Amino acid sequence: MLNKLFPNVIANLDAFRTSLLQTIEMVIISGLISFVISLLLAIVLVVTKSSGIAPNRVIWNCLDKIVNLFRSIPFIILIVALIPTTTWISGTAIGVKGTIFPLIVGITPFFVRQIETALNQLDTGLIETGEAIGLTKWQIVKSIYLRETSAAIARVSTTTIVSLIGLTAIVGVVGGGGIGNFAIQYGYQQNQFDVTIACIIVLLILVSIVQIAGTLISQKLVH
Numbered sequence: 001m002l003n004k005l006f007p008n009v010i011a012n013l014d015a016f017r018t019s020l021l022q023t024i025e026m027v028i029i030s031g032l033i034s035f036v037i038s039l040l041l042a043i044v045l046v047v048t049k050s051s052g053i054a055p056n057r058v059i060w061n062c063l064d065k066i067v068n069l070f071r072s073i074p075f076i077i078l079i080v081a082l083i084p085t086t087t088w089i090s091g092t093a094i095g096v097k098g099t100i101f102p103l104i105v106g107i108t109p110f111f112v113r114q115i116e117t118a119l120n121q122l123d124t125g126l127i128e129t130g131e132a133i134g135l136t137k138w139q140i141v142k143s144i145y146l147r148e149t150s151a152a153i154a155r156v157s158t159t160t161i162v163s164l165i166g167l168t169a170i171v172g173v174v175g176g177g178g179i180g181n182f183a184i185q186y187g188y189q190q191n192q193f194d195v196t197i198a199c200i201i202v203l204l205i206l207v208s209i210v211q212i213a214g215t216l217i218s219q220k221l222v223h
Contacts, residue, residue, distance in 0.1 A: 008192040012182075019182035020202060022096050026168045026178055027206075030103035031161055037104070038111035038160075039153075041067070043141055045112070046119045053127065053137050071109040075167055078106055079174055099168070099176035107164045114156035118149050151221040158214025162207050169203065179203060 003010050045063055048056040073081070079102045083093045092098040126148060130140045146153075172180025179199050187196035 006194045006198050008186060008190075008195050009198045012186060012195075015186075016182060016198070019177065019179050023165070023168050023178035023180075023206070025096055026099055026103060026171075026176075027161065027164055030100050030107065031164055033100075034104050034108045034111050034160075034164075035157060038108050038115055041108075041112045042115035042119055043145065045116050046145070047137065047141065053131070053140055067109045067112050070105065071113070075102075075106045075170055076173065078102060079171060079176075094175040094177075096177045099171045099178075103164065103167055103171065106167055107160060110163060111157075111160045114160055115153055118152035118156050119145055121152055122149050151218045154214060154218040154221055158210060158218070161210050161214070165203060165206055165210070169199075 009016050041063060045060060045067075046052055047054045048060040048063075050057070050060075052060075070078070082102045082105060086093045086098055086101045089101050090097050122145060126144050127140060130144050135143065168176075168178050169180030169183070172178055172182070172184050175181060179202055183196055183199040186192050187199060
């Protein structure tokens with residue numbers, strides 16, 4: 001039945017399987033690195049704002065403007081603009097190795113804002129209580145900010161990973177590998193419509209898996 005519905009996919013099954021693994025690899029590596037960077041930057045933004053536990057106008061303004069700057073650049077343009085830097089860092093600007101850096105740069109500003117929003121939802125009364133009992137700033141961040149907003153952070157991380165899957169498809173335009181590259185190379189350039197449909201189905205499945213996993217993790221973290 002699959003041979004009838006997706007003949008061109010079956011004919012290039014090895015390439016399709018490789019593209020799928022490349023997409024998963026890009027999402028996992030860039031997602032994990034971006035999460036760590038975004039969490040740190042979001043914490044800095046929250047604690048250094050005027051009403052934060054360690055207000056610092058200079059740091060907050062500089063970081064806020066940098067995040068806004070990179071958020072305003074369309075991802076496809078950002079990929080091209082980062083080619084020299086990507087080549088310098090990764091040794092190549094194509095394939096999975098050449099897409100990790102632009103994916104991190106592209107998704108991190110969005111991720112930072114998502115986590116920042118989650119952290120800002122925290123009841124200020126909890127922070128005041130922490131300060132009243134003599135917790136240090138680091139203890140407030142660790143025991144109050146991160147602990148009390150862990151479920152919200154899980155939810156926004158799910159949204160971000162879904163967006164990241166979309167970005168991995170875009171990098172296929174510039175030879176970045178993955179499902180996007182397979183769809184362009186076989187589906188668009190060779191006019192094989194079944195390939196395009198198969199790629200859409202696979203991406204929908206990946207998004208559904210991420211959504212389900214994110215929901216379960218978020219529910220587990222609610223306390």
